[in-house]
Amino acid sequence: MSPQFRTLTLARDGAVARITLDRPDAANCVNQEMGAELAQVARDVASDPSVRAVLLTGSGRFFCAGGDVKEMAGYGERADLEMKKLADDLHQAVTSFARMDAPLVVAVNGTVAGAGIGLAIMGDLVLAADSASFTLAYTNVGLSPDGGTTYALPRLIGLRRTQELIFTNRTLRAPEALEWGLVTQVLPAAELDAEATALAQRLAAGPKNSYRTVRQLLLSTFDHGLETHLELEGRGISACAVGDGREGVAAFVDKRAPKFV
Template identity: 50%
Template sequence: MKEFQTIEYKQQDRIATIAFNRPDAANGLNLEMATEFALAAQRAAEDASLKAVILTGNGRFFCAGGDVKAMQESPLGPSAGVKQIADELHKAISILSRMATPLIVAVNGTAAGAGFSTAVIGDLVVAAESAKFTMAYTNVGLSPDGSASYFMPRLIGLRKTQELMFTNKVLNAQEALHWGLINRVVPDAHLMAAALEWAEMFANGASGSFAAVKSLLLQSPTNELEAQMALEAQTIAERADSADGQEGIDAFVEKRRPTFS
């Protein structure tokens, strides 16, 4: 199994943790790190034993975005260099967004540029009190990547997204919570405990139901009302026919706690 150099991948029981691991470079995304991120995402998505995945950063930064120096020094030139990094980052985000396993993002510090974009892709997002969020792209003459133009308008609306992208406004953790970008803010020392609390909830719950929620929400923006309701009807019928669905229904009727597979 490949040993990562810029990503830390750990698994304990049914929970995997992926951590950006270039702390001396503010966890900036160079090509190696973006490629390893995609490989780590693929490993997690293909592991049927996993019930939750946590994404975080090592050190003071969650991720400072793209490594601008690495872009400048790319032997292919800045344009091709940044495209390579963006393509690998987008591969990772697509895998994590579409995998059946729920994703928890634990934002341990500053999330800038692609770091901000990646921070908000989680099914649940918890941030340390010291975390800060800024788009930062136009400060260096670039444009958003990392799915920001897809997820952020859906999370907070177009007007607030425009403010963040055009002005590079810096949000602290409480402001990010107020804006609807994250779910929870905790003291720095409690960040991973909070993420693990959610991960254990997923590990002990009905995995098929969580996967169904992810799938329904991902398809909702492109479906008409009736098409989405038809998908809901089909999905809930499939869940009712599953072992976990039958156990959940039986447990409810029998007034006991369900035991999911």
């Protein structure tokens, strides 16, 4: 793994890779440097077979307040090219996180906006502090969404609610985000980090092949007809049966906790 980053940190705790967005003085906004580093760190954890779970969070009061608008203001006549570069790097990160084998836990520690929402909702399990809030805000500055928000949001909360969030820039507080299905769980802010860490460790001890297959099936669930998807499920459970499934079934029969390799 690449050990040194300037806009984020990467730490290992056993089989868990912890990524922390680390521009607290800039609300953890994604500038071009962070975009490139996110793409790199996502590739790093996705390609490391020793990583069995990934935890993504932010430092300070913000999870991520979206793209760095102050940097964008300096793009000048190259705004279209520079914006595309920023989006491309961010999208490489989103793709790597979405397609990696390891499950992704996101701990939303504070305010999240714009592209930060795209990063947050790519998590398989999204824990939010009770102080967190969510707003898209793109149209406030004359931009359209990126970061996978128009892909993931309709699938999570439906088209009508997605339209409302994008066109009105309505802010959702954490309890409402939970009610809408945007996050998995809301916790007191003081408990968020410990709970997210424990969850990531629990997943890291789980069945890696099973989790990989689940992620692949869910990512493609809207791409196929019923029969095609049933065939993919059949192939998936068959492959798991000679891997993690063998240990899981044996442990169940023996009335013991499974030990997944």
